[in-house]
Amino acid sequence: MLHTTKKHKDHMKNTRPFFYKFLSFLTKLSNAQMLSIFLIKLLTVFAVPLAILAFTKVSFADYPDRPIKLIVPYAPGGSSDIVGRQVAQFLSAEMGQTIVVENVGGGGGSIGVQRVATSTADGYTLLLGANSELIINKLLKPELPYEVSKDFRALASIGVGPIVLIGKKSLAANTFEDVLSLAKSTPGGLSFGSSGNGTIQHLVGEFIKLKSKVDMTHVPYKGAGPLAADVAGNQIDLGIVTLAAAKPLIESNKVKVFVVSSESRSEFSPNIPAMSETTSLANTTIETWYGVFAPIKTPNAITTILEKKLKGVIDNPDLNKNLALQAISINPKPAKELQTYLSKETEKFKSIIQEAHINIQ
Numbered sequence: 001m002l003h004t005t006k007k008h009k010d011h012m013k014n015t016r017p018f019f020y021k022f023l024s025f026l027t028k029l030s031n032a033q034m035l036s037i038f039l040i041k042l043l044t045v046f047a048v049p050l051a052i053l054a055f056t057k058v059s060f061a062d063y064p065d066r067p068i069k070l071i072v073p074y075a076p077g078g079s080s081d082i083v084g085r086q087v088a089q090f091l092s093a094e095m096g097q098t099i100v101v102e103n104v105g106g107g108g109g110s111i112g113v114q115r116v117a118t119s120t121a122d123g124y125t126l127l128l129g130a131n132s133e134l135i136i137n138k139l140l141k142p143e144l145p146y147e148v149s150k151d152f153r154a155l156a157s158i159g160v161g162p163i164v165l166i167g168k169k170s171l172a173a174n175t176f177e178d179v180l181s182l183a184k185s186t187p188g189g190l191s192f193g194s195s196g197n198g199t200i201q202h203l204v205g206e207f208i209k210l211k212s213k214v215d216m217t218h219v220p221y222k223g224a225g226p227l228a229a230d231v232a233g234n235q236i237d238l239g240i241v242t243l244a245a246a247k248p249l250i251e252s253n254k255v256k257v258f259v260v261s262s263e264s265r266s267e268f269s270p271n272i273p274a275m276s277e278t279t280s281l282a283n284t285t286i287e288t289w290y291g292v293f294a295p296i297k298t299p300n301a302i303t304t305i306l307e308k309k310l311k312g313v314i315d316n317p318d319l320n321k322n323l324a325l326q327a328i329s330i331n332p333k334p335a336k337e338l339q340t341y342l343s344k345e346t347e348k349f350k351s352i353i354q355e356a357h358i359n360i361q
Helices: 006-062 079-095 107-117 131-140 176-185 200-212 224-232 243-251 300-314 317-324 335-355
Strands: 068-072 099-103 125-130 152-161 163-167 191-194 217-220 238-242 256-260 288-295
Touching: 068 079, 068 107, 079 099, 079 125, 079 152, 079 288, 079 300, 079 317, 107 125, 107 131, 107 288, 125 131, 125 152, 131 200, 131 288, 131 335, 152 300, 152 335, 163 176, 163 200, 163 224, 163 243, 176 256, 191 200, 191 224, 200 217, 200 238, 200 335, 224 238, 224 243, 238 243, 243 256, 288 300
Parallel strands: 068 099, 068 125, 191 217, 191 238
Antiparallel strands: 125 288, 152 288, 163 238, 163 256
């Protein structure tokens, strides 16, 4: 058994205060080091986001500091191209920056739409879109790699263009009711042309057939020009085209005109009855509309600027006058209202496509 000597006990007693002091020093040192490390890590975590935020504020303040591209998803010369160039001209003046119109045709407008959907969401690539390529194409071709509600942010509604039903001069009908009666008496005997399978003009024809319970034969054309020429030349019974495309033929009395596919008569041709005036088609509106869109992830700071500037464009009376020459009326809608409108349009066209069993696969 070991015995602790008095000398050893005294030594232990004398060294204990030193040991506690040393231990306390180490604890304080450790705490200080840990605090330093913690502060360094904290600064590291917040430094980068703060720097990005500061840079972003400067970037947004300078927007736009270079030209903006406005993609029109069709070849030059059509209604979308005309509307796009008018918007570009007036938006350029509002923003003090060049707006370059780029025509990206093909795929019924889907190629240009996809180009914008996959572009950098920085406010420098925008889309002049219409219902045919944004909604109808996707409903008829689900495999298309974009969806308006998930890939695009609505910025402004620009305007709407009415669609009319015209007929050859020799057709034994003078009113829309006459056309429907003739179609009922000769099932499948009347033919109607459109700008192509799956176009909005095609859907108007199918909608008339569906709601009026008549049978007519659809003949797809490669554009409104050849179709209108064939109606004027008595080569086809009926044609469904935009009012802008039909107006010269109507005014020169080369075709008959029966109805405009809107709920009320067009301000540009008030003598043409509205489709909704027919009982079976009451409360109906199917028009071509045009709007400006950005990729869905475009920052709020940029879309706020664009929405404000586009409102200035829409409020410009000169734009109204220029688009009126194309039978397109200004139809201003705030961005949120336009987004809701798109959802309703999608449901409307989905219903027509399903009920009419339209399939272009």
